Amino acid sequence: MYFHSLQFAFFLTVVFALYWAVHQHKWARLGVLMVASVIFYSMWTPLPLLLFAVATGINHLCIKGFRRSQSPGVRKTLVTVAIVSTLGVLCTFKYADMFRETLVVLLAPLGIHVRTEPFGLLLPVGLSFFTFQAISYVVDCYRGEVQQERTYFEHLLYLLFFPHLVAGPIVRASHLIERFDDTPSLTAEEGGRGMYRIAMGMVKKLVIADVLGSGLVDPVFGSPDAYTSAECLVAAVAYSFELYFDFSAYSDIAIGTAALFGFKFEENFNRPYLATNLFDFWSRWHISLSTWLRDYLYRPLGGNRVSKPRALLNLMITMGLGGLWHGADWRFAIWGLAHGAMEAVIRVWWWVTGKPPKEGPMAKVRAGLGLVATFTVVVLTRVVFRSPTLEHAGEMYARLFEGSMGLANVSTLVWTMLAVAAVSHVTPLSLFHKAGELFVRMPVPVRAVVLVLVGLGVRHLTSVEARPYVYFQF
Template sequence: MLSHSLQYLVFVIAVFALYWAVHRQYWARMAVLLVASTYFYAVFTPFPLLIFLVGVTVDHLLVKGMARVRSQGARKALVTLSVVSNLGLLAGFKYLELLRQTAVSLLAPLGVEVRTEPFSLLLPVGLSFYVFQAISYTVDVYRGKASAEHSFFEHLLYMLFFPRVVSGPIVRASELMAHFREVPSLTAEQGGHALFRIAVGLVKKLVIADVLGSGIVDPVFGAPEKYASAECIVAAVAYTFELYYDFSGYSDIAIGVAALFGFKFPENFNRPYLAKNIGEFWNRWHMSLSTWLRDYLYRPLGGNRVSKPRVLFNLMTVMVLGGLWHGADWRFAVWGAVHGVALGISRCWEWWVGKPESPGIPRVAVGMLATFTIVVLTRVVFRAADMTHAGEFYARMMAGVPGIANVSPLVWGMLAAAVFFHAVPMKLYTVSSELFVRMPVPVRAVALVLLGLGIRHLSAVETRPYVYLQF
């Protein structure tokens, strides 16, 4: 049940009605959300629910143990066990096959016997987001930034809350679980803003992202040798915008749906393609992941508090591991490593010349263009089936084959819309949301119906899953 489907809309309406009918009773509203979240995930695939149930049980016992023991060494042992068990879960389901394939490639030619049969383990949907959120809670309890007094059912709902369970954003305990015992409230104005946010997410996903994906990205990346060089470049740029509008659209829907139940999720994107350098890009892109990597990996490695060579090592380590988080394929590690090198160069430049307090327009423009170019070129590795296919795509881009006839007017229009709506000030969205809220309810209803009809007319016929669903 994808969150841009009609089934999801009906599901949310039903849960919304039940939730607010009993919202003053703690156990009743908790039961509504927990049953709804379990059902939502089971529609995708029920078996991983057992894995998640075991994982939450283990983490909950470890959290309670940290609250009861006074020895710092014992608390450290418990949080380490939690981190290791969660990473072990991720490694077993997501990376075991990659390790087997790598071992076969490296050791089989040397005569070392290696298992040749695939493990064929089914990757649970949303496992990567689950693991990172699980680690954030237990580590925050260890650091004293989160309470260990939550019940098992609160812990379970925190991990399975349906608006974010499939593809994030990664939500800290202080942003969700800490509010479970508060009696929720929802004003008409807050509900209107939530509906507007959901509508924006649907347009991003179903109109801009899906049209770019089906209109140019999929066919060109599927057979780059059939297309001209300029068409390959357009496809790479289009995929860069498809990925943004696809994932930020999902995040908008998740944030809007959570708001309908009285919860505030963190923002996940801040117009990343306007970044003036690669470091700023990562502060604007998938912010819940970037801040997680900063707080739970980069800073524990020493962050900026160590020598300059060690800082560069830390940046590279974080980006390579962050790349592998996206998929069990060494091309993601390559993608992360390139970003790590770019971050290292950017950091060295700052050490050498310092940060300008007010850079001029030419410098800003050059920085934005260079950053966007790096992002587009590395997206090819991200999108290609493998490194060989990525190399073929790069070769076709640089081959100088003329022609651009395969880029349709609709694709050009969507690219223009993608650039425009990405570049406009955020105030435009705020003002638009305010205007929507101030409309009479019948006018709002008509506007949403017309929006739905327009989406149906412009979007792709087939239902395309979210790109980040695979992660």
């Protein structure tokens, strides 16, 4: 069940009505959310829900154990068991075949036989997001950042809550499970803002992302040799906008949907293509993942509190593993390591010269050059991210830098969507907020008419078949 489907609109309407009918009673409203989350996920396949329930059960028992233990050794053992078991699920179902293929290549020259047939394990939708959120909750409980003990039911609902389960954002305990005891409320203004956010997500996904993907990105990346270098360049830029508008659309709809049930999710994007360096980019892109990597991987490794060489190593490890999180293919690790290497160069440069001042006669020039350089790096490295194999990425790079001209295969609709994407990305956020406030102040019947017109406009502007969200594969 996709967020941008009529099926989801009907589903959300029913769940919304049931939830607010019983919202005064904690277990009734949580029961509605649990049943809704199970139904939502089961629309793909229900089998992974059993896996999620078992993994959550192990974590829950470990949390109970280290909360009650006074022994540091026992506490460390239990939190380790919880983290290793959770990562074990991720590695088994997502990376088993990748590890098998790697061993086949590495051990074959030594005459050591390794299974060549794929394991063929089902990859649960949203497993990576489930894993990272599960680990964050265990660690937060271990650190004492989550004080109140929760039931297994609440723990499981926190992980399965349908707005964020499939493709994030990764929600911290303070924004969800710690709100379970609060009797929710929803004003007309809050409901209007939630609906506005959902509508914005629909437009981003169906009008911009899907048109760019089907109109140019997919055909060019599928057969780069059939296109000119200029067309490959436009396709690479279009892919970066497709990825942003596709994923930020999902986050918008997730945030808006959660708001309709009285929960406030943190923002997941902040105009990332206005970043002036890669550190700035990663503080704006997929913020819930970036902060997770910082808080649960980079800082526990020592962060930048250690020697400078070790800090650079920590940075490379974090970016490499963050890249690999995106998919069971070493090209994702290479993509992450490429970003890590460039961030390491930037950090060394800052150590030598000091960070440049944010104000002064040259500040705007540096910012402009940094923006162009950062966007160029992001676009070019994403060729590896988008290509199905490293060999295919090599073909795309070769065609990209060949120097052939011509843009005959870029349609007017694609050019229009690229222009809309670029302009909307640089538009001050205050204008979007003002548009949202205007929508909220409209009478309810007028809002309904506006939403219907948006839906009809989306249908009229594009005949593109609805596509899955890009981050569903992760």
